[in-house]
Amino acid sequence: MKLNNKFLLLICGGSLALASCKKELDKQPTDSFSNTNAYQTIAQIQLGVNEAYGRYSAYANDMYVNALVSDESKLGSGNAGQGALTYRFQYTSDATAGGDVTSAYFSYYAMIDQINTVLSYLPTVAAAPSDEPRRNALKGQLLALRGIAHFSLLEFYSDRYDANKLGVPIMLQSDVFAKPKRSTMGEVMAQIEKDLSAAKDLLPSVNASTFSDTVMNQINVTGYQARIALYKRDYQSAINYATTVINSAVKPLSSGATFQDIWTDANNAETLFRRRYASSASIGSLWTTTGGLIYIAPSDKLVASYASTDIRKATYIGGSSGNYYVNKFFTSSRGGRAVDIKAMRIAEMYLIRAEAYARNTTPDLVAGAADLNALRTARITGYVNQTFGTADALVSAVMDERFKELCFEGFRFFDLKRNGLPVQRLASDANAAWQTLTPGDYRFIMPIPGQEILANPNTVQNPGY
Known part of the structure; x- marks a missing residue:
C-alpha cells in the first residue's frame, strides 16, 4: 500500500520533511518485548x-x-x-x-x-x-x-x-x-x-x-x-x-x-527431583482444603494395606476411620498444603x-x-x-x-x-458402577482434547471418545 506525501506529512505533524518522517516510521519501538530481545x-x-x-x-x-x-x-x-x-x-x-x-x-x-x-x-x-x-x-x-x-x-x-x-x-x-x-x-x-x-x-x-x-x-x-x-x-x-x-x-x-520429615519439607532426604513451591498450596489443596474439607481421601483399600508397624501409614494418611485424609502433602513450615512436588x-x-x-x-x-x-x-x-x-x-x-x-x-x-x-476398588470405596476398570478398556488411554482435534486436522482421537 502506497501513502501520498500529504498523508505522511500529516502523520509527522506537518513540520518534518518526508525523509525525516520516513525515518521515524521505519524505527522499531524501543519499548516492545519479544523473544528476540528477551533472550540476549x-x-x-x-x-x-x-x-x-x-x-x-x-x-x-x-x-x-x-x-x-x-x-x-x-x-x-x-x-x-x-x-x-x-x-x-x-x-x-x-x-x-x-x-x-x-x-x-x-x-x-x-x-x-x-x-x-x-x-x-x-x-x-x-x-x-x-x-x-x-x-x-x-x-x-x-x-x-x-x-x-x-x-x-x-x-x-x-x-x-x-x-x-x-x-x-x-x-x-x-x-x-x-x-x-x-x-x-x-x-x-x-x-x-x-x-x-x-x-x-x-x-x-x-x-x-x-x-x-x-x-x-x-x-x-x-x-x-x-x-x-x-x-x-x-x-x-x-x-x-x-x-x-x-x-x-x-x-x-x-x-x-x-523419613517422616520429607513430607513436611523439613528435609529433602530421598528426593532425587522435586518442583519447589515457595508458598503455593496447589498440591496439598488438591486433596484437602486449608479449611479442612476433604476433597479426595485415601481409599479404604490403601489404608488397610499397611501393617500397624509400617511408618508409612501415619506418615501418608491422617485422620481416623471414616474421615481419613491425605497427609503426604498436608503441611510444611511455609503453611497448610504448601508442600513441594516430589517427582x-x-x-x-x-x-x-x-x-x-x-x-x-x-x-x-x-x-x-x-x-x-x-x-x-x-x-x-x-x-x-x-x-x-x-x-x-x-x-x-x-x-x-x-x-x-x-x-x-x-x-x-x-x-x-x-x-x-484392572483397577479394582473395594465396595466401601466406590459404587458398583465404578468399582472396576478392566484391562483393555478404552478409558485406560486418556482422550486427546476435543479442542486439539478441531484445531489440528492431522491428529486423530483415541478409540472410544
Whole structure:
C-alpha cells in the first residue's frame, strides 16, 4: 500500500520533511518485548530455563489423575464434585467433563514450547568465556525436561508400550501454527531417549556433596532413564540405570523421623527431583482444603494395606476411620498444603530394580528380594526379610509395595496400565458402577482434547471418545 506525501506529512505533524518522517516510521519501538530481545544473554536464558522448570508443575496433574482413576483414593467427606466424573470413569474429550484428564496435554506441550523457544536462542546469546560451560549445562537441562515432558504425554495418551502403536506428536521447535501428526510410540521413545542421552553428555557429574534435587543433573536424569526403561520393558537397562543412581549414594534410603520429615519439607532426604513451591498450596489443596474439607481421601483399600508397624501409614494418611485424609502433602513450615512436588525418590529406584530383576530374561530373585527387603526394612519396624520362590511372586510383592510406597505420587494408574491389570476398588470405596476398570478398556488411554482435534486436522482421537 502506497501513502501520498500529504498523508505522511500529516502523520509527522506537518513540520518534518518526508525523509525525516520516513525515518521515524521505519524505527522499531524501543519499548516492545519479544523473544528476540528477551533472550540476549546467558542470564536471560537462565530465566527462560527457570520458566521451563516452573511448567513442570504439570506433574501435579499426573499425581491427581493417577489417584482419581486408580484404587488409591476415594471421594472425600467434603467433596462437592471435585474430580467426581474422573473418579467415576466418566471423562470425555470435552473440557467440561474431561478437564482433569485432558489438561496434561496442553500443559506439557506448553512446557515443551517454552523449552524449544529457549533452545533456539541458546546457541547465539552473548556469553563470557567463563560462561560457556553454563551454556552447555542449560542446554542439557532443557533437553532432559523435553524428554520427560514427551514421556509424560506418552503415559497419558497412548496405550501400553508397543513401538508400533500410536504415540503423541513430537515437537522439536516452537511453532504455534504447527499441526503435527501423532508419531508412533517407538518414534516418540527414540526421541525421548535421544534427548536424555544428549542431556547427560552436557550435564556435569555430581556427587553427594554437589547434588541438587531441584535441577536436572546426571544422576536424576539417569533415574528418569530407569523409569522409562521399566515402562518400555527393557529390564536390563532399567537395572543398570537404577543401579547407577543407587550406587551414587547421593540420596540413600531413610527411616524414622528423617523419613517422616520429607513430607513436611523439613528435609529433602530421598528426593532425587522435586518442583519447589515457595508458598503455593496447589498440591496439598488438591486433596484437602486449608479449611479442612476433604476433597479426595485415601481409599479404604490403601489404608488397610499397611501393617500397624509400617511408618508409612501415619506418615501418608491422617485422620481416623471414616474421615481419613491425605497427609503426604498436608503441611510444611511455609503453611497448610504448601508442600513441594516430589517427582522422583530413591525408593522408586529400589522398586524399579526389584521388578526388573524379577522380569528380566533370566530372573534374579535373590537380588530382587534384597532390594524389596531393603525398602521394607527402612519402613517397617521389626521387618523380617522375605524370599520368593517364583518371579511372579516377587513381581506381585513389588506391585503391592509400589501401591503403598508411591501412593499419590503419580504412579498407580500408570502401573496398572503398563502391567495389564484392572483397577479394582473395594465396595466401601466406590459404587458398583465404578468399582472396576478392566484391562483393555478404552478409558485406560486418556482422550486427546476435543479442542486439539478441531484445531489440528492431522491428529486423530483415541478409540472410544
